[in-house]
Amino acid sequence: MKHRHLNHEKFTLAAIDDIIAHGRKKDWVKLRLALINDSQLKEKIMQICRAYADNPYAQRHNFWMQYAQRYIT
16 A cells, blocks of 8 residues: 555655554554564654654554554564
8 A cells, every 4th residue: 555645665754654544454464564574663653653642532553652562572
């Protein structure tokens, strides 16, 4: 899935944010696999999700923050 105006498959901050906010299951699976294989991706995900920490409606971002904190070392 191409996200927003992005024309590449790299996990930039904008792409990660869009995948979390609008992605479907297959997009989340790709992000999860990339996260497992790339330790630098954890910090990017945490950075994005921290921006939504006070938003009670940002449940997807909260999920990814919890997932990255608990399961990715």
